[in-house]
Protein backbone atom coordinates (compact mmCIF):
# COMPACT_ATOMS: atom_id res chain seq x y z
CA UNK A 750 0.00 0.00 0.00
CA UNK A 751 1.25 3.51 -0.84
CA UNK A 752 2.33 5.74 2.05
CA UNK A 753 0.53 9.08 2.47
CA UNK A 754 3.61 10.92 1.12
CA UNK A 755 3.87 8.60 -1.91
CA UNK A 756 0.20 9.20 -2.57
CA UNK A 757 0.69 12.99 -2.46
CA UNK A 758 3.64 12.70 -4.93
CA UNK A 759 1.50 10.49 -7.14
CA UNK A 760 -1.31 13.10 -7.13
CA UNK A 761 1.10 15.89 -8.09
CA UNK A 762 2.53 13.87 -10.98
CA UNK A 763 -0.97 12.86 -12.16
CA UNK A 764 -1.94 16.56 -12.21
CA UNK A 765 1.26 17.41 -14.13
CA UNK A 766 0.33 14.73 -16.67
CA UNK A 767 -3.17 16.21 -16.95
CA UNK A 768 -4.80 13.04 -15.51
CA UNK A 769 -7.15 15.04 -13.30
CA UNK A 770 -9.79 12.35 -12.70
CA UNK A 771 -7.11 9.86 -11.56
CA UNK A 772 -5.74 12.61 -9.28
CA UNK A 773 -9.22 13.14 -7.78
CA UNK A 774 -9.51 9.38 -7.17
CA UNK A 775 -6.22 9.39 -5.27
CA UNK A 776 -7.24 12.51 -3.33
CA UNK A 777 -10.55 10.93 -2.29
CA UNK A 778 -8.63 7.85 -1.11
CA UNK A 779 -6.46 10.07 1.11
CA UNK A 780 -9.54 11.82 2.53
CA UNK A 781 -11.24 8.50 3.26
CA UNK A 782 -8.09 7.03 4.89
CA UNK A 783 -7.75 10.17 7.04
CA UNK A 784 -11.43 9.89 8.06
CA UNK A 785 -10.91 6.23 9.03
CA UNK A 786 -7.85 7.19 11.06
CA UNK A 787 -9.71 9.98 12.89
CA UNK A 788 -12.62 7.63 13.63
CA UNK A 789 -10.30 4.87 14.89
CA UNK A 790 -8.44 7.34 17.13
CA UNK A 791 -11.71 8.57 18.60
CA UNK A 792 -12.92 4.98 19.06
CA UNK A 793 -9.73 3.96 20.86
CA UNK A 794 -9.61 6.95 23.22
CA UNK A 795 -13.33 7.61 23.86
CA UNK A 796 -14.17 8.72 27.38
CA UNK A 797 -16.92 7.01 29.36
CA UNK A 798 -19.10 10.08 28.71
CA UNK A 799 -18.53 9.80 24.94
CA UNK A 800 -19.34 6.08 24.94
CA UNK A 801 -22.65 6.92 26.64
CA UNK A 802 -23.30 9.81 24.25
CA UNK A 803 -22.76 7.58 21.20
CA UNK A 804 -24.94 4.82 22.69
CA UNK A 805 -27.71 7.34 23.19
CA UNK A 806 -27.36 8.52 19.57
CA UNK A 807 -27.65 4.92 18.26
CA UNK A 808 -30.81 4.49 20.36
CA UNK A 809 -32.29 7.79 19.07
CA UNK A 810 -31.44 6.68 15.54
CA UNK A 811 -33.69 3.62 15.99
CA UNK A 812 -36.45 5.40 17.89
CA UNK A 813 -36.74 8.80 16.25
CA UNK A 814 -34.84 9.09 12.98
CA UNK A 815 -36.00 6.19 10.80
CA UNK A 816 -38.16 8.67 8.87
CA UNK A 817 -34.98 10.50 7.87
CA UNK A 818 -33.40 7.26 6.62
CA UNK A 819 -36.32 6.57 4.26
CA UNK A 820 -36.91 3.20 5.90
CA UNK A 821 -40.02 4.80 7.43
CA UNK A 822 -41.38 5.27 3.91
CA UNK A 823 -40.71 1.90 2.32
CA UNK A 824 -44.44 1.27 1.91
CA UNK A 825 -45.00 4.60 0.15
CA UNK A 826 -41.87 4.63 -1.98
CA UNK A 827 -42.84 1.95 -4.55
CA UNK A 828 -45.60 4.30 -5.74
CA UNK A 829 -42.90 6.72 -6.82
CA UNK A 830 -42.02 4.22 -9.52
CA UNK A 831 -44.90 5.37 -11.68
CA UNK A 832 -44.09 8.42 -13.78
CA UNK A 833 -46.14 11.57 -13.08
CA UNK A 834 -47.46 11.52 -16.66
CA UNK A 835 -48.64 7.93 -16.21
CA UNK A 836 -45.90 6.73 -18.55
CA UNK A 837 -43.74 3.66 -18.11
CA UNK A 838 -42.23 3.01 -14.70
CA UNK A 839 -39.09 4.97 -13.95
CA UNK A 840 -36.11 3.68 -12.02
CA UNK A 841 -35.98 4.94 -8.44
CA UNK A 842 -32.74 5.47 -6.58
CA UNK A 843 -31.82 2.33 -4.66
CA UNK A 844 -32.64 2.54 -0.98
CA UNK A 845 -29.95 4.41 0.87
CA UNK A 846 -28.52 1.91 3.26
CA UNK A 847 -24.79 1.96 2.72
CA UNK A 848 -22.12 2.80 5.27
CA UNK A 849 -22.04 6.44 4.16
CA UNK A 850 -25.52 6.86 5.50
CA UNK A 851 -25.29 5.57 9.05
CA UNK A 852 -25.03 7.42 12.34
CA UNK A 853 -22.62 4.79 13.66
CA UNK A 854 -19.95 6.11 11.30
CA UNK A 855 -20.10 9.42 13.21
CA UNK A 856 -17.84 10.63 16.00
CA UNK A 857 -19.47 11.84 19.23
CA UNK A 858 -17.35 14.11 21.37
CA UNK A 859 -17.67 15.94 24.68
CA UNK A 860 -15.46 18.98 24.24
CA UNK A 861 -15.36 22.66 25.19
CA UNK A 862 -17.29 24.88 22.79
CA UNK A 863 -17.39 28.66 22.62
CA UNK A 864 -20.84 30.26 22.74
CA UNK A 865 -22.85 27.14 21.91
CA UNK A 866 -23.90 23.92 23.59
CA UNK A 867 -23.55 21.66 20.56
CA UNK A 868 -22.03 21.55 17.10
CA UNK A 869 -22.40 19.29 14.07
CA UNK A 870 -19.66 19.11 11.44
CA UNK A 871 -20.83 17.23 8.36
CA UNK A 872 -17.47 17.17 6.60
CA UNK A 873 -15.77 15.46 9.57
CA UNK A 874 -18.89 13.53 10.61
CA UNK A 875 -18.53 14.80 14.16
CA UNK A 876 -21.09 15.88 16.73
CA UNK A 877 -19.57 17.78 19.65
CA UNK A 878 -21.44 18.59 22.84
CA UNK A 879 -20.25 21.05 25.47
CA UNK A 880 -19.33 18.94 28.58
CA UNK A 881 -21.25 21.35 30.87
CA UNK A 882 -24.39 20.10 29.11
CA UNK A 883 -23.78 16.56 30.41
CA UNK A 884 -24.59 17.64 33.98
CA UNK A 885 -28.24 18.09 33.00
CA UNK A 886 -29.47 14.86 31.38
CA UNK A 887 -32.53 16.47 29.82
CA UNK A 888 -30.56 19.38 28.32
CA UNK A 889 -27.94 16.96 27.01
CA UNK A 890 -30.60 14.80 25.31
CA UNK A 891 -32.28 17.77 23.63
CA UNK A 892 -28.93 19.18 22.43
CA UNK A 893 -27.94 15.78 21.05
CA UNK A 894 -31.26 15.45 19.19
CA UNK A 895 -30.81 18.96 17.74
CA UNK A 896 -27.34 18.14 16.42
CA UNK A 897 -28.52 14.75 15.12
CA UNK A 898 -31.10 16.49 12.91
CA UNK A 899 -28.20 18.44 11.36
CA UNK A 900 -26.34 15.15 10.86
CA UNK A 901 -29.22 13.44 9.01
CA UNK A 902 -29.80 16.57 6.95
CA UNK A 903 -26.14 16.40 5.94
CA UNK A 904 -26.38 12.71 5.01
CA UNK A 905 -29.62 12.99 3.00
CA UNK A 906 -29.17 13.73 -0.71
CA UNK A 907 -31.09 16.88 -1.73
CA UNK A 908 -33.89 15.05 -3.58
CA UNK A 909 -34.67 12.97 -0.48
CA UNK A 910 -34.41 16.01 1.82
CA UNK A 911 -37.36 17.53 -0.01
CA UNK A 912 -39.26 14.23 0.08
CA UNK A 913 -38.76 13.89 3.85
CA UNK A 914 -39.81 17.54 4.39
CA UNK A 915 -43.06 17.01 2.47
CA UNK A 916 -43.77 13.77 4.35
CA UNK A 917 -43.14 15.42 7.72
CA UNK A 918 -45.37 18.35 6.78
CA UNK A 919 -48.15 15.92 5.85
CA UNK A 920 -47.75 14.13 9.19
CA UNK A 921 -47.59 17.29 11.35
CA UNK A 922 -50.24 19.44 9.68
CA UNK A 923 -53.21 17.79 11.45
CA UNK A 924 -51.35 17.83 14.78
CA UNK A 925 -50.14 21.46 14.77
CA UNK A 926 -52.95 23.74 13.53
CA UNK A 927 -50.67 26.80 13.09
CA UNK A 928 -47.89 24.86 11.36
CA UNK A 929 -47.82 27.06 8.27
CA UNK A 930 -47.74 30.21 10.47
CA UNK A 931 -44.72 28.82 12.33
CA UNK A 932 -42.94 28.14 9.03
CA UNK A 933 -43.82 31.61 7.70
CA UNK A 934 -42.55 33.26 10.89
CA UNK A 935 -39.29 31.29 10.68
CA UNK A 936 -38.78 32.08 6.98
CA UNK A 937 -39.23 35.80 7.69
CA UNK A 938 -37.10 35.98 10.82
CA UNK A 939 -33.83 37.91 10.50
CA UNK A 940 -31.61 35.16 11.86
CA UNK A 941 -32.21 31.90 10.01
CA UNK A 942 -29.84 29.10 10.86
CA UNK A 943 -32.14 26.19 10.12
CA UNK A 944 -33.99 24.86 7.10
CA UNK A 945 -37.72 24.15 6.89
CA UNK A 946 -36.89 20.42 7.00
CA UNK A 947 -34.92 21.01 10.22
CA UNK A 948 -37.83 22.92 11.74
CA UNK A 949 -40.35 20.19 10.82
CA UNK A 950 -38.19 17.41 12.26
CA UNK A 951 -37.57 19.44 15.44
CA UNK A 952 -41.34 19.93 15.89
CA UNK A 953 -41.89 16.20 15.26
CA UNK A 954 -39.43 15.40 18.06
CA UNK A 955 -41.03 17.96 20.42
CA UNK A 956 -44.38 16.20 19.93
CA UNK A 957 -42.97 12.70 20.37
CA UNK A 958 -41.09 13.71 23.53
CA UNK A 959 -43.99 15.74 24.97
CA UNK A 960 -41.90 18.93 24.94
CA UNK A 961 -43.24 22.45 24.25
CA UNK A 962 -42.96 23.31 20.52
CA UNK A 963 -39.57 24.93 19.79
CA UNK A 964 -37.64 23.00 22.47
CA UNK A 965 -35.45 20.95 20.11
CA UNK A 966 -35.22 23.76 17.52
CA UNK A 967 -33.77 26.26 20.00
CA UNK A 968 -31.56 23.80 21.94
Ligand SMILES: [Zn+2]
Nearest residue numbers: 895899942943
Ligand atom coordinates in the same frame (compact mmCIF):
# COMPACT_ATOMS: atom_id res chain seq x y z
ZN1 LIG B 1 -28.69 24.06 14.85
